Amino acid sequence: MExxxxxxxxxxxxxxxxxIEKLGVARLLITPHAMGRTVGPxxxxxxxxxxxxxxxxxxxxxxxxxxxxxxxxDD
Amino acid sequence: xxxxxxxxxxxxxxxxxxxxxxxxxxAEHADMQFKFLKHYDDAAGAAAIASxxxxxxxxxxxxxxSALHRAVQRAQADASHIPRPEELxxxxxxxxxxxxxxxxxxxxxxxxxxxxxxxxDDPMGPDGPTQENSLGLITEFLRGIPTLSVIPKDTPDTELxxxxxxxxxxTPQRDPATVFPLSTLRELAAEGVVGIxxxxxxxxxxxxxxxxxxxxxxEWAAQYSARDVDAVLLVAT
Numbered sequence: 001m002e003x004x005x006x007x008x009x010x011x012x013x014x015x016x017x018x019x020i021e022k023l024g025v026a027r028l029l030i031t032p033h034a035m036g037r038t039v040g041p042x043x044x045x046x047x048x049x050x051x052x053x054x055x056x057x058x059x060x061x062x063x064x065x066x067x068x069x070x071x072x073x074d075d
Numbered sequence: 076x077x078x079x080x081x082x083x084x085x086x087x088x089x090x091x092x093x094x095x096x097x098x099x100x101x102a103e104h105a106d107m108q109f110k111f112l113k114h115y116d117d118a119a120g121a122a123a124i125a126s127x128x129x130x131x132x133x134x135x136x137x138x139x140x141s142a143l144h145r146a147v148q149r150a151q152a153d154a155s156h157i158p159r160p161e162e163l164x165x166x167x168x169x170x171x172x173x174x175x176x177x178x179x180x181x182x183x184x185x186x187x188x189x190x191x192x193x194x195x196d197d198p199m200g201p202d203g204p205t206q207e208n209s210l211g212l213i214t215e216f217l218r219g220i221p222t223l224s225v226i227p228k229d230t231p232d233t234e235l236x237x238x239x240x241x242x243x244x245x246t247p248q249r250d251p252a253t254v255f256p257l258s259t260l261r262e263l264a265a266e267g268v269v270g271i272x273x274x275x276x277x278x279x280x281x282x283x284x285x286x287x288x289x290x291x292x293x294e295w296a297a298q299y300s301a302r303d304v305d306a307v308l309l310v311a312t
Contacts, residue, residue, distance in 0.1 A: 001307055002170035004296035012311035014148070015111075015155035020311060023288070024164035026171045034148040035108065035155075036242040038189075038310050039259070041144060042250035052259045052308075056269055059306055060178050065169040074141040 002026045009059040011051060013038050014069075021067070027058045030069040040073075047073060096120045105210050107243035108147065111154035123150040174306055181305035184272040186295075188280025189247055189254030189312040190239035192224035198278075199238075206248070209240040213281060216240050221278040221291060228273050232258050241281035242312055254312050272304060280312050 001008050009027040012020045017030055031038060031051055040047035051070060058068055099106045100113035112120050130146035174181065197203035199222070204212060226235070235255065237247035247254045257275055264271045276295075299307065 001292065001296045001299065002172045004293070004300055005172050006296060006299050006304060007172045007174045007306040008309055009306075010309045010311060014152040016311055019284075021163055023284075024169040026169055032145075032148055032152075034144055035151050036189075036244070036246040036312065037253045038312055039253055039256045041140075042246055042253055045252075045259075048252050048256055048259050049262070052256050052263065053268075055308060056178060056263070059308070060174045062171075063173065065166045065171055073144060 007059060009055045011038055011055050024065075026065050027055075027062050028067045029055045029058055030067065032070060032072055092117050092120070101210055101213060107210070107241065108151075111151050114154040119154075123154065126150060176305060178269050179267050181270045182272050182303055183260070183269055183306050183308060184299065184302075184304045185255065185257055185260060185275040185308050185310070187255040187277040187310040187312070189237055189277055189310060190244055190279040190281075191226070191235055191237045191247055191251055191255040191277035193226055193230055194234055194236050196224070197238075198222040198224045204238065206238050206244045209238050209244075213240040216279060216281045217283060219282060221280075221282040221287060223295065224277045226255075226257065226275045226277065228257065228261065228271055228275060230257065237277075239279050239281060239312065241279075254310055256308075256310070260308070270305075272302070 007027075008025065009029060010020060010025045011029045011031060013031055013033050013035060015035065017028075020028055029051070031040075033040060039051050054068070054070060058066060096112040096115065096117070098104045100110040112123065115123060127143070127146045127150060130143040134140050134143045192198055209216070232251045235247075235251040235257075237244040237251065237254070252258050255275075255277055260269065260271050263269050
């Protein structure tokens, strides 16, 4: 999509970092969450919002390919 | 002697720890939360289970599930971690498109690999498989062509469901925002933080990566361009 001029940001859990890095994505936000809970645990609205907000910040602020890791769930 | 697959066969033949570890991986007790145990050796598998049991005790006493979540996540990540490639693509090799408008003015679409769709609008048709049945179709999914589910921006979470043979989609069935944060984006849009598109999408990420990258993604990118989408938030599962 980036090749087509569309900026992207990917949210992925730590377990899949190797596979995603291999693809070479422009902006990657890694979350320390369990499978099936990429954005945050079920009904944990505060964490889900924190992750989405961080992804949007990465989308707008990055000026070159970047990988960022979210802090632990209970921070 | 063939591997035992039913409890009776296991009782008759005796169950090794290796057999126990693998029974969660598309076998008798298939459980996408714990399928990772197959990828450990016996010692590491025992250590992972012990760490989860310890967290269960802590959670029972404290009522705080954080320790349990961390233990399961750590065990999944350590078992499932694909070794980081020795030679990663360099920054110059990775296509990069800058955002050229303020976040509040962009037309952002959400695209999730979580297999989310609107109830009653199953991308596999009205007789599409249940989550449980999809586990037996993992090979077909991995060989198939992903179908994009179109989800209107005002769809409430209660109207969404999910199916995915690669992880436990019961979680997004309970709370779609775990892999499809449309409600979170709506909230941020209402506050004027970000502009979001009228429609969003999801597909089942258990598919051919090669075909997805070479054939499908360029098609979807062309569709995004035609809809004047300014940016895409992708969620991997």
